[in-house]
Amino acid sequence: MRVLFAAPAQGWDRWSGPLRAACPEMELLQDGAPDSFDALIYAPGFPAGGAALDFTPFNRARLVQSLWAGVERIVGNPTLTQPLCRMVDPGLRQGMVEYCVGWAMRGHLVMDSYAQDGVWRNDVVPPLAAERRVTVLGTGALGGAVAQALAALGFDVAGWSASGRAVDGVTALAGADLGAALARAEILISLLPDTDATRGLLDADRLALLPRGATLINPGRGTLIVEADLLAALDRGQVGLAVLDVFQTEPLPPAHAFWSHPRVIVTPHIAAETRPSTAAPVVAENLRRAMDGRALLHLVDRARGY
Numbered sequence: 001m002r003v004l005f006a007a008p009a010q011g012w013d014r015w016s017g018p019l020r021a022a023c024p025e026m027e028l029l030q031d032g033a034p035d036s037f038d039a040l041i042y043a044p045g046f047p048a049g050g051a052a053l054d055f056t057p058f059n060r061a062r063l064v065q066s067l068w069a070g071v072e073r074i075v076g077n078p079t080l081t082q083p084l085c086r087m088v089d090p091g092l093r094q095g096m097v098e099y100c101v102g103w104a105m106r107g108h109l110v111m112d113s114y115a116q117d118g119v120w121r122n123d124v125v126p127p128l129a130a131e132r133r134v135t136v137l138g139t140g141a142l143g144g145a146v147a148q149a150l151a152a153l154g155f156d157v158a159g160w161s162a163s164g165r166a167v168d169g170v171t172a173l174a175g176a177d178l179g180a181a182l183a184r185a186e187i188l189i190s191l192l193p194d195t196d197a198t199r200g201l202l203d204a205d206r207l208a209l210l211p212r213g214a215t216l217i218n219p220g221r222g223t224l225i226v227e228a229d230l231l232a233a234l235d236r237g238q239v240g241l242a243v244l245d246v247f248q249t250e251p252l253p254p255a256h257a258f259w260s261h262p263r264v265i266v267t268p269h270i271a272a273e274t275r276p277s278t279a280a281p282v283v284a285e286n287l288r289r290a291m292d293g294r295a296l297l298h299l300v301d302r303a304r305g306y
């Protein structure tokens with residue numbers, strides 16, 4: 001099986017060893033005749049130079065396996081006719097759970113209220129988790145795990161998704177319940193993908209539905225939020241803390257107002273990364289499935305865009 005590593009060259013040293021170890025029958029290459037490859041392992045940034053990859057000549061490829069969970073930069077590529085699978089792996093899931101639980105705790109425990117300024121603020125006592133309502137937008141592989149982890153800590157968690165997907169210990173809300181999902185969200189976490197349907201979803205009207213002083217955590221995609229509307233909501237105190245990992249423009253421009261806003265925390269798209277140690281076995285499993293003609297794992301629905 002010949003597989004093209006269609007990912008930025010700087011990832012080669014990190015990925016090639018674990019991928020070859022997980023799938024010894026694979027011949028993993030960085031270059032070669034497109035029609036000689038049985039599959040592609042893809043990550044954004046390939047090819048170098050910014051042009052979109054033309055998948056047309058890869059006429060015998062049976063799989064394009066993304067190393068990223070988010071596939072918005074490839075799913076709309078009109079030359080892509082091969083099956084596209086996104087990355088779902090235990091390391092990504094655990095990383096995202098840790099990121100979201102950590103930052104949710106900062107909001108929950110009102111950590112920012114206790115400045116080192118000599119003031120004894122014993123009137124600021126956080127409630128217990130059971131008294132704190134959390135909503136997770138998007139309860140897929142990552143959002144579902146985050147919702148479950150927060151529920152296990154005792155939080156009152158609701159999960160909102162297109163289908164109202166069930167998650168153990170979490171109140172399931174579906175498409176039309178968005179208003180109710182936001183209205184209860186003292187802590188709002190979004191793990192929605194970037195699609196036509198999610199772009200600009202959190203605008204001024206929707207942000208106004210949040211309880212006053214809500215904590216917003218967005219490690220999903222930056223296109224979800226109308227950034228000027230969020231800044232206005234922060235300035236009026238509607239949103240008390242925004243922890244943002246993803247942005248309309250990345251890297252976030254140095255002059256962007258988010259960098260200097262006292263109630264914004266910027267993290268540089270690091271919420272969860274795909275780690276070769278946990279992801280390589282997933283890639284190997286999907287390559288074998290593709291070669292054997294078996295059902296693929298985490299196949300992207302092109303019509304829905306995720």
Ligand code: NDP
Binds near residue numbers: 164198245246
């Ligand atoms: P999944 O595809 O497993 O889950 C997506 C969830 O979003 C599903 O619950 C889906 O609903 C829901 N959804 C999608 N569109 C809509 C809509 N229009 N209305 C309501 N719900 C919707 O994805 P993952 O959980 O694996 O990943 C989620 C996102 O996290 C990725 O797309 C990526 O953008 C981001 N991410 C960010 C990282 C970071 O480091 N910042 C790292 C990895 C991922 P349903 O269940 O009904 O289908």
